[in-house]
Amino acid sequence: MEMFTLMLNQFGPQHWWPGETELEMMAGAVLTQNTSWNNVEKAISNLKGKGLLNIEGLSRIPSESLAEEIKSVGYFNIKAGRLKNLINFIVEKYSGDMDQLLMEKTETLREGLLSIKGVGPETADSILLYAAKRPVFVIDAYTYRILNRHGMVEDQITYDNLQSLFMDNLTGDAGLFNEFHALIVRTGKDFCRGKPLCGSCPLKEWEKINIQKSN
DNA sequence: CACCAGGCAAGTA
């Protein structure tokens, strides 16, 4: 059976990405860098409560004040700056118009996002997949760890090569990529944290995981 | 107490 099906049978749909608006999802992508989502929710809640979770609010607020509102995510000084960089990008390149940004071609938008200080490949792809609904596969530390421990990829594999491994072997739309990545994170959280403790991991029986959805 | 979380950029040699 395929990797995706095994995980879906075990956990069911994960209903990602949390967030009511595209901007909220984009902000969440920055705030969750190397940080648990639990800590992000508090920061999002703070921003929403003060009416700051919109282009205007995040444009106006000084970086130092923004940092105070997002303390719970850790790295708050760094992330306040990164959030401002993201907002400046939307304002300067798309006149602060989210709909205009969302009409951009996928490759062009990815390049633009990657040009922002503080937005790397995982954050850019998370925005593309979950906010912009593009069929882009998101790679994260769990994806690497799971495949590496199953002997499927070398230690030094790059982000882009790991991403190609999935995208070249999947006939996928954004919906599949969405659920696939969410299920990988869920599986990693439950069974691949710290030292390997496989237990009842749905992928345990696989020496080589079959990535393909259909065969 | 130690360890790590849905990374990234900057510094070092």
Next chain:
DNA sequence: TACTTGCATGGT
């Protein structure tokens, strides 16, 4: 180019 380090709160 190839490692290493700083960022920092909060849960297990």
